[in-house]
Amino acid sequence: MDDCLHLKITRRRLLIASAVSASAAALPSLSGAASRDAPQTAAAPVQQRVRLRINGEVHSLELDTRTTLLDALREHLQLTGTKKGCDHGQCGACTVLLDGRRINACLTLAVMHEGAELTTIEGLGTPGRLHPMQAAFVKHDAFQCGYCTPGQICSALGMLDELRAGQPSHVSADLEAAPTLSADEIRERMSGNLCRCGAYSNLVEAITEAAGSRA
Amino acid sequence: MKPFTYERAGSPQAAVASAAAHPGARFIAGGTNLLDLMKLEIETPAHLIDVNGLGLDQIEGTADGGLRIGALVRNSDLAADARVRRDYALLARALLSGASGQLRNRATTAGNLLQRTRCPYFYDSDLPCNKRLPGSGCAALGGYSRQHAILGVSEACIAAHPSDMAVALRALDAVVETLRPDGSTRSLALADFHRLPGETPQVEHALEPGELIVAVTLPPPPGGRHVYRKVRDRASYAFALVAVAVIVQPDGRGRVALGGVAPKPWRLEAAEAELPRGASAVATALLAEARTTRENAYKTLLVERTLAAALAEARS
Ligand SMILES: Cc1cc2nc3c(=O)[nH]c(=O)nc-3n(C[C@H](O)[C@H](O)[C@H](O)COP(=O)(O)OP(=O)(O)OC[C@H]3O[C@@H](n4cnc5c(N)ncnc54)[C@H](O)[C@@H]3O)c2cc1C
Ligand code: SF4
Ligand code: FES
Ligand code: FES
Numbered sequence: 001m002d003d004c005l006h007l008k009i010t011r012r013r014l015l016i017a018s019a020v021s022a023s024a025a026a027l028p029s030l031s032g033a034a035s036r037d038a039p040q041t042a043a044a045p046v047q048q049r050v051r052l053r054i055n056g057e058v059h060s061l062e063l064d065t066r067t068t069l070l071d072a073l074r075e076h077l078q079l080t081g082t083k084k085g086c087d088h089g090q091c092g093a094c095t096v097l098l099d100g101r102r103i104n105a106c107l108t109l110a111v112m113h114e115g116a117e118l119t120t121i122e123g124l125g126t127p128g129r130l131h132p133m134q135a136a137f138v139k140h141d142a143f144q145c146g147y148c149t150p151g152q153i154c155s156a157l158g159m160l161d162e163l164r165a166g167q168p169s170h171v172s173a174d175l176e177a178a179p180t181l182s183a184d185e186i187r188e189r190m191s192g193n194l195c196r197c198g199a200y201s202n203l204v205e206a207i208t209e210a211a212g213s214r215a
Numbered sequence: 216m217k218p219f220t221y222e223r224a225g226s227p228q229a230a231v232a233s234a235a236a237h238p239g240a241r242f243i244a245g246g247t248n249l250l251d252l253m254k255l256e257i258e259t260p261a262h263l264i265d266v267n268g269l270g271l272d273q274i275e276g277t278a279d280g281g282l283r284i285g286a287l288v289r290n291s292d293l294a295a296d297a298r299v300r301r302d303y304a305l306l307a308r309a310l311l312s313g314a315s316g317q318l319r320n321r322a323t324t325a326g327n328l329l330q331r332t333r334c335p336y337f338y339d340s341d342l343p344c345n346k347r348l349p350g351s352g353c354a355a356l357g358g359y360s361r362q363h364a365i366l367g368v369s370e371a372c373i374a375a376h377p378s379d380m381a382v383a384l385r386a387l388d389a390v391v392e393t394l395r396p397d398g399s400t401r402s403l404a405l406a407d408f409h410r411l412p413g414e415t416p417q418v419e420h421a422l423e424p425g426e427l428i429v430a431v432t433l434p435p436p437p438g439g440r441h442v443y444r445k446v447r448d449r450a451s452y453a454f455a456l457v458a459v460a461v462i463v464q465p466d467g468r469g470r471v472a473l474g475g476v477a478p479k480p481w482r483l484e485a486a487e488a489e490l491p492r493g494a495s496a497v498a499t500a501l502l503a504e505a506r507t508t509r510e511n512a513y514k515t516l517l518v519e520r521t522l523a524a525a526l527a528e529a530r531s
Binding site for chain 2: 045046064087089102111166167170189
């Protein structure tokens with residue numbers, strides 16, 4: 001009986017299994033996987049208006065309530081700098097700053113953020129005038145394909161604010177002392193941003209330098 | 216995702232009244248677990264009640280010297296609170312070992328307690344799962360069960376509760392405060408909050424439909440040395456295979472709670488009496504009723520060794 005069930009599980013399923021459980025790695029979502037057994041809710045799509053302030057500009061949108069903040073940015077406002085990696089909180093590609101704090105835009109609904117202030121990668125710098133964190137990423141070659149980069153940069157900025165506010169992390173030896181900016185602290189605090197290209201060591205260098213210049 | 220109507224509740228009373236008026240409604244806090252499951256149509260609420268604006272985001276001292284943590288306090292704010300870092304280090308450590316910086320900025324006290332299992336079959340509607348579809352069977356029993364529970368399990372379900380925070384709260388004797396749709400309030404010891412699967416693994420906690428968590432209270436600080444040790448497949452951003460929470464007093468007495476091994480944070484006060492005899496005696500008492508599968512049998516040894524390491528650290 002054991003083996004019977006084992007055979008039914010394909011390799012892809014096992015990968016998904018490990019992604020949602022003990023090791024949350026970034027993998028494609030299980031799109032539509034649950035539709036067959038789900039109870040039928042007859043309700044028709046519901047539209048709702050929401051006002052968001054994104055990179056200093058106010059947008060009023062009429063959205064299906066199901067629209068995630070990530071899809072609102074990418075599909076409705078064409079702010080495609082924010083990336084969709086996993087759509088399940090497992091990769092950090094969708095990281096944006098909500099009222100200054102870093103969050104995963106894929107795991108929140110747009111309608112939940114009436115009046116909120118959002119900063120995306122588009123709001124940080126321009127090609128001619130890079131934000132110091134962006135400049136440090138370029139200087140230290142902190143990416144290869146660049147897909148995780150907008151999320152890494154937004155996350156790094158949110159992370160540095162948390163560190164300066166004195167928030168401890170899993171690797172802080174003394175919970176009550178002000179945390180210091182070490183490579184270990186950066187690695188732990190940035191663990192919510194995966195990079196499939198493995199640019200990790202250069203990411204640490206870029207963030208360390210930008211932190212020094214008070215990005 | 217199934218369509219749903221959405222409302223922002225203005226007060227706890229309004230939130231429970233709305234829940235009573237909308238059968239099948241769910242509260243949404245951080246959304247980091249609920250939306251994940253709604254995308255997969257494992258959760259299909261017809262109405263969402265946003266509880267972020269209820270003013271339940273404060274951490275306050277209590278008259279007896281304890282702490283009252285609002286249901287909507289974000290996990291990152293709770294871990295950074297000076298009183299928590301000083302007096303309830305176990306809680307700060309457990310929170311900081313969970314999820315990622317981004318997720319902790321949204322995840323809330325109540326949502327964390329109510330997050331659902333990460334059993335892979337619960338997520339996969341092509342395979343049987345008694346928790347997702349009662350009566351369909353349990354694919355994990357004969358399947359991929361490396362992460363699953365070894366204590367408190369049943370023939371119907373061997374899923375583990377994934378929360379780190381709940382393990383610390385169990386060791387700290389936390390109490391969950393709620394508001395019911397009829398306006399009455401009640402207090403539930405965390406020990407009685409989560410349910411064992413038995414024959415009804417879909418019933419995971421003691422809350423009634425529409426009952427709102429408003430706060431979690433902690434008794435006065437327990438003192439002693441606090442250690443939360445989490446073993447996982449990578450150094451960060453992964454759920455526990457085994458987690459051990461210990462509080463050790465100068466006289467050698469203490470408390471022990473386990474995560475990653477049961478459908479709820481696991482604590483046996485009787486096993487704590489074995490602390491003077493060492494980790495192996497405590498582990499033997501804790502694991503006396505363990506029921507393992509071929510794939511998760513390693514957890515018994517891992518519990519014993521992690522406990523030994525945690526106790527050594529607490530006594531160092
Ligand atoms: C990739 C990933 C990795 C993670 N790793 C970890 C980890 O290592 N350790 C860990 O512990 N957790 C981990 N988590 C889980 C995370 O901690 C939870 O998703 C989070 O705590 C849920 O809180 P929330 O406020 O977002 O809940 P929501 O998703 O908003 O709600 C969860 C449930 O609680 C109910 N609810 C919310 N508030 C109330 C209330 N006040 N009263 C009654 N019911 C309420 C909702 O209706 C829903 O059923 C991880 C999550 C992800 C996505
Ligand atoms: S262990 Fe529980 S959650 Fe997992 S498949 Fe079995 S019944 Fe479902
Ligand atoms: S897209 Fe992967 S965390 Fe949001
Ligand atoms: S640069 Fe390619 S994923 Fe990070």
